Amino acid sequence: MEKVTIATVAQRAGVSRQTVSNVINTPDVVREETRERVREAITELGYRVNQAARQMRTGRSRLIAVRIEPARDGINGSVLDRFLHGLTDAAGLAGYRVMLYTAADDNDEIATYDELLSAYDLDAFVLTSTHHGDPRTSWLAARSVPFVTFGRPWGAPDTHSWVDIDNAAGTADATRHLLAAGHQRIGFLGWPAGSGVGDARREGWHRAFGPWGVSAATTDGVESGAVAARSLLTNDEPPSALVCASDSLALGALQAARELGCDCAVVGFDDTAVAQAIGLTSVSQPLAEAAARCMGLLAELLDGRAPSVPTTVLLPPSLVLRQTA
Amino acid sequence: MEKVTIATVAQRAGVSRQTVSNVINTPDVVREETRERVREAITELGYRVNQAARQMRTGRSRLIAVRIEPARDGINGSVLDRFLHGLTDAAGLAGYRVMLYTAADDNDEIATYDELLSAYDLDAFVLTSTHHGDPRTSWLAARSVPFVTFGRPWGAPDTHSWVDIDNAAGTADATRHLLAAGHQRIGFLGWPAGSGVGDARREGWHRAFGPWGVSAATTDGVESGAVAARSLLTNDEPPSALVCASDSLALGALQAARELGCDCAVVGFDDTAVAQAIGLTSVSQPLAEAAARCMGLLAELLDGRAPSVPTTVLLPPSLVLRQTA
DNA sequence: TCCTAGGTCTTGAACGATCAAATTCTGATA
DNA sequence: TATCAGAATTTGATCGTTCAAGACCTAGGA
Numbered sequence: 001m002e003k004v005t006i007a008t009v010a011q012r013a014g015v016s017r018q019t020v021s022n023v024i025n026t027p028d029v030v031r032e033e034t035r036e037r038v039r040e041a042i043t044e045l046g047y048r049v050n051q052a053a054r055q056m057r058t059g060r061s062r063l064i065a066v067r068i069e070p071a072r073d074g075i076n077g078s079v080l081d082r083f084l085h086g087l088t089d090a091a092g093l094a095g096y097r098v099m100l101y102t103a104a105d106d107n108d109e110i111a112t113y114d115e116l117l118s119a120y121d122l123d124a125f126v127l128t129s130t131h132h133g134d135p136r137t138s139w140l141a142a143r144s145v146p147f148v149t150f151g152r153p154w155g156a157p158d159t160h161s162w163v164d165i166d167n168a169a170g171t172a173d174a175t176r177h178l179l180a181a182g183h184q185r186i187g188f189l190g191w192p193a194g195s196g197v198g199d200a201r202r203e204g205w206h207r208a209f210g211p212w213g214v215s216a217a218t219t220d221g222v223e224s225g226a227v228a229a230r231s232l233l234t235n236d237e238p239p240s241a242l243v244c245a246s247d248s249l250a251l252g253a254l255q256a257a258r259e260l261g262c263d264c265a266v267v268g269f270d271d272t273a274v275a276q277a278i279g280l281t282s283v284s285q286p287l288a289e290a291a292a293r294c295m296g297l298l299a300e301l302l303d304g305r306a307p308s309v310p311t312t313v314l315l316p317p318s319l320v321l322r323q324t325a
Numbered sequence: 326m327e328k329v330t331i332a333t334v335a336q337r338a339g340v341s342r343q344t345v346s347n348v349i350n351t352p353d354v355v356r357e358e359t360r361e362r363v364r365e366a367i368t369e370l371g372y373r374v375n376q377a378a379r380q381m382r383t384g385r386s387r388l389i390a391v392r393i394e395p396a397r398d399g400i401n402g403s404v405l406d407r408f409l410h411g412l413t414d415a416a417g418l419a420g421y422r423v424m425l426y427t428a429a430d431d432n433d434e435i436a437t438y439d440e441l442l443s444a445y446d447l448d449a450f451v452l453t454s455t456h457h458g459d460p461r462t463s464w465l466a467a468r469s470v471p472f473v474t475f476g477r478p479w480g481a482p483d484t485h486s487w488v489d490i491d492n493a494a495g496t497a498d499a500t501r502h503l504l505a506a507g508h509q510r511i512g513f514l515g516w517p518a519g520s521g522v523g524d525a526r527r528e529g530w531h532r533a534f535g536p537w538g539v540s541a542a543t544t545d546g547v548e549s550g551a552v553a554a555r556s557l558l559t560n561d562e563p564p565s566a567l568v569c570a571s572d573s574l575a576l577g578a579l580q581a582a583r584e585l586g587c588d589c590a591v592v593g594f595d596d597t598a599v600a601q602a603i604g605l606t607s608v609s610q611p612l613a614e615a616a617a618r619c620m621g622l623l624a625e626l627l628d629g630r631a632p633s634v635p636t637t638v639l640l641p642p643s644l645v646l647r648q649t650a
Numbered sequence: 651t652c653c654t655a656g657g658t659c660t661t662g663a664a665c666g667a668t669c670a671a672a673t674t675c676t677g678a679t680a
Numbered sequence: 681t682a683t684c685a686g687a688a689t690t691t692g693a694t695c696g697t698t699c700a701a702g703a704c705c706t707a708g709g710a
Contacts, residue, residue: 003696004443005695005696005697006696006697006698007696015659015660016659016660016661017660017661017696017697017698018659018660018661018698018699019658019659019660021697021698021699022658022659025698029657029658029659030658030659031657031658031659034658034659046443048440048443048444049444049696049697050381050443050444050446050695050696050697051377051444051445051446052376052377052378052380052381052386052445052446052695052696052697053377053381053665053695053696053697053698054696054697054698055377055665055697056375056377056378056381056664056665056666056667056695056696056697056698057664057665057696057697057698057699058665058697058698058699059665061377063424068406068409068410068413069410070407070410078403078406078598080406081403081405081406082395084393084425085393085394085395085427088393088425088426088427089427092426092427097424097425097426097441097445098424098425099388099422099423099424099425100409100413100422100423100424100425101413101417101422102410102413102414102417115373116422118329118371118373118375119373119374119375119376120376120377120422121375121376121377222602248602251602251603272598273403273597273598273599274598274599274602274603277547277573277576277599278576278599278603328666330665330666330667331666331667331668332666332667340689340690341689341690341691342666342667342668342690342691343668343669343689343690343691344688344689344690346667346668346669347688347689350668354687354688354689355688355689356687356688356689359688359689374666374667375665375666375667376667377665377666377667378665378666378667378668378695379666379667379668380667380695381665381666381667381668381694381695381696381697382666382667382668382669382694382695383667383668383669383695384695
């Protein structure tokens with residue numbers, strides 16, 4: 001199999017290189033008859049644009065990068081996994097490819113941006129795990145590198161486009177579901193104040209249930225969840241249901257309830273494998289859609305047809321009902 | 326910030342383009358003094374090789390591709406996730422980058438190979454989820470595209486290099502641990518015969534325990550695991566311990582044992598998040614090492630210093646002890 | 651008939667690196 | 681001192697594409 005270049009196609013179709021290029025990139029400037037002839041030649045020869053050559057001329061690689069993190073806490077690991085799958089799919093449909101990288105911390109990540117941009121001419125980045133005082137967004141913005149974050153810019157103005165899950169709506173839904181099921185005292189088991197995601201999840205419960213509920217805050221994890229739940233459940237007026245900020249905490253709560261022999265409904269968050277395995281009712285994030293929206297926003301930015309004001313997308317999660325609530 | 330090319334560096338160091346190129350690619354042909362001068366210029370200017378330009382000349386992209394699958398069964402999803410992280414790390418250290426793609430089935434994946442090879446000049450592929458009669462390996466081999474599989478070529482001769490986990494050794498270890506703990510009747514809960522991985526896991530148990538044990542085969546999943554375990558545990562001579570082919574099955578077995586009120590030790594496989602969460606003893610795959618070895622084999626292939634005979638690597642898993650055994 | 655405008659197509663140069671061949675430098679030998 | 685081999689360095693061409701500019705054709709108006 002010989003190498004098929006744009007020149008091969010041009011010869012076959014009896015036109016010049018540039019005409020073939022025009023058929024591919026700006027078809028409307030080529031006469032219909034010629035266009036068809038070139039298209040036939042392309043399929044007959046199985047021609048495909050050589051990205052490296054195109055990139056050298058245009059400076060664009062049709063490559064976007066995203067960081068892959070180790071499954072930190074174990075339970076919540078697969079969330080990113082599902083997002084990645086969705087992003088790869090969406091990127092493929094839009095004619096882009098996804099490149100992975102790892103980084104130890106924010107500064108390491110910024111160094112990687114620098115390297116990826118100058119060595120590979122990356123077109124854009126998708127950032128995950130945004131947090132307060134995130135240095136990554138300002139670095140990218142200062143160099144006007146296109147990017148989108150999955151996760152809103154906590155504590156900063158909306159100077160870039162982002163996609164996020166409406167965490168508060170998720171816990172509010174869960175709480176309303178429990179209220180409708182007749183629960184009178186619904187508690188919340190969450191993380192210490194300060195993390196944007198955690199605060200939002202608490203806020204949703206608070207909004208739906210009002211200022212009366214009991215709540216506890218602890219670091220994430222099954223063990224600490226069990227400890228915190230135990231103290232809530234041995235109160236004078238123990239809750240009959242618990243909304244939790246994660247499936248890990250929820251699992252801990254379930255263990256505490258079983259130990260104490262009390263019947264307490266439990267709802268988790270993230271709809272992880274653990275929830276599916278043990279029948280835990282949980283709030284599920286629409287990760288595939290989030291990924292698709294991220295890609296959509298990036299495509300807008302890269303095509304230069306993005307509105308001057310950043311777009312923000314907030315997706316509602318859904319409650320997956322199982323045995324525990 | 327001006328664009329820094331090899332010509333910029335050459336000018337700064339007072340040498341020609343080619344000498345700079347030699348410092349980068351074949352340093353030993355450059356006189357030490359010159360080499361140092363060029364290296365200084367490179368760091369001062371922050372020069373980085375433009376991959377697209379290099380690729381156009383050499384035909385090599387320093388990019389390897391791997392397929393990302395949706396977390397199929399939920400529980401086992403994170404296995405690939407951890408492998409991917411390890412691969413990205415290892416690739417980065419070796420000067421390569423990882424590109425992702427998705428595919429609906431083997432033929433779709435082969436079409437993607439074709440596209441990635443001609444459009445992006447991919448250097449190599451890492452295949453996961455190998456199976457009997459896998460058409461992907463022969464397609465790649467026929468075009469002499471470098472690749473390594475994570476998973477041995479089930480039922481086919483070793484015509485390419487591969488890395489795999491010694492599944493049999495894992496279940497054998499688990500079984501020996503149970504024997505040492507005093508268990509006399511150790512059962513096995515696995516999948517129907519025919520899948521290479523499943524058969525190997527059964528074989529390891531069989532090897533360590535001999536031909537006397539009871540076993541059951543069922544499709545993967547918590548529910549089916551519970552059903553199968555229930556029938557084993559209500560036997561005339563119920564096992565006092567169960568070695569399982571997956572954490573899903575193990576979780577099912579635990580549920581069955583709890584229901585029946587019998588005390589049965591359980592060992593799972595894959596050390597997934599679920600195992601960590603519920604304290605399930607499980608066989609853990611050394612995924613980061615597997616990924617690193619895959620990358621090592623690929624690097625050999627790509628540098629042309631691979632032995633003429635394919636290399637095969639079989640890594641022993643390790644038993645993670647928790648409460649259930 | 652001539653000129654012009656617009657549509658269509660072609661030509662030469664350029665992107666930034668490496669290859670292959672030519673050239674210059676160096677030091678040892680006769 | 682002249683010669684020469686080998687090391688060190690430079691020069692010109694090239695990879696496959698797109699940009700910018702020019703050439704050609706056709707139709708319509710003066």
